Amino acid sequence: MHFSTLIFTTLISLGLAQDLTGLPDCAVTCFDDNFANSSCADTDVACLCADTTFFSDVEVCVLEACDDADVSTTLTWATAECDAVGVPLSKKRSVFGRKH
Structure with a gap:
């Protein structure tokens, strides 16, 4: 896994993860690889x-x-994190291959 101190710090500052150990390593890498592609702060x-x-x-x-x-773990995690900031993923199209 290419998990660096930078991504740990970034995730914490984003507030996206209260407990990174709950997010699978494979998903952490996916978030890490795609943060730069977002236009969001x-x-x-x-x-x-x-x-x-x-x-x-x-x-x-x-x-x-x-x-x-x-x-499944990643979907549950992302749904909870986005619900917490008032942007429910359930209002979006299929996320992680499932209608939610």
């Missing part, structure tokens, strides 16, 4: 959650890199 969690391109890119990566259990 690093600290704007609501913007990131609303960024359909960002989540689409993460979705493709997670579906390729993670097994079914990790995909």
Whole structure:
């Protein structure tokens, strides 16, 4: 895994993760690889959650890199984090291969 201090610091500053150990390593890499592709500020969690391109890119990566259990864990995590900032993923198209 290419998990660096930078991504840990970025995730914490974003508020996207209260407990990174709950996010599978394969998904952390997917988020890490796609943060730079978002037009959102690093600290704007609501913007990131609303960024359909960002989540689409993460979705493709997670579906390729993670097994079914990790995909489910990632979906649960992302849904909870985005719900917490008032941008529910359930209002979006299929996320991580599922209608939610």
